[in-house]
Amino acid sequence: MEYVPGIPILKPSIDADNMAFWDAVANHELVLQKCRACDIYHQPPRPMCPECNSMDTLEWVPSSGRGHIYSYVNFTTDKMAYPAMKVPYSVVLIELDEGIRLVSNLVDIEPDDVEIGIPVEVVFDDILDDLTLYKFKRRAA
Numbered sequence: 001m002e003y004v005p006g007i008p009i010l011k012p013s014i015d016a017d018n019m020a021f022w023d024a025v026a027n028h029e030l031v032l033q034k035c036r037a038c039d040i041y042h043q044p045p046r047p048m049c050p051e052c053n054s055m056d057t058l059e060w061v062p063s064s065g066r067g068h069i070y071s072y073v074n075f076t077t078d079k080m081a082y083p084a085m086k087v088p089y090s091v092v093l094i095e096l097d098e099g100i101r102l103v104s105n106l107v108d109i110e111p112d113d114v115e116i117g118i119p120v121e122v123v124f125d126d127i128l129d130d131l132t133l134y135k136f137k138r139r140a141a
Contacts, residue, residue, distance in 0.1 A: 007084040018045045028124040030063040043100040065122030067096035074111040
């Protein structure tokens with residue numbers, strides 16, 4: 001994925017609920033929020049478990065970083081795409097092995113080759129000194 005020089009890259013909105021997630025990404029780790037009481041993963045991060053309403057049982061646990069493409073959209077024209085990103089590129093919805101779905105981008109896969117079900121794994125892209133994003137690449141099945 002390539003970026004257009006001179007156009008600002010959007011940064012994630014970081015708050016108290018998701019700060020641990022983005023801190024882990026900055027360290028090239030993918031973590032998920034999980035409730036110790038009901039053993040359920042949650043995305044997006046939140047202060048209270050939506051299943052059991054517990055506020056003191058949420059923890060951050062390492063993710064396998066592995067999953068598959070659940071859905072996708074290919075951006076092929078500048079009229080549709082974010083101006084800072086060179087077209088073509090894909091935005092994907094990844095279903096991780098843990099059952100959580102994350103929106104991201106793909107690397108090393110041409111948009112015409114993207115298909116639902118392709119197995120993927122997380123990679124990290126240090127875009128700026130203060131910005132690391134998680135992305136996904138194809139993995140062997």
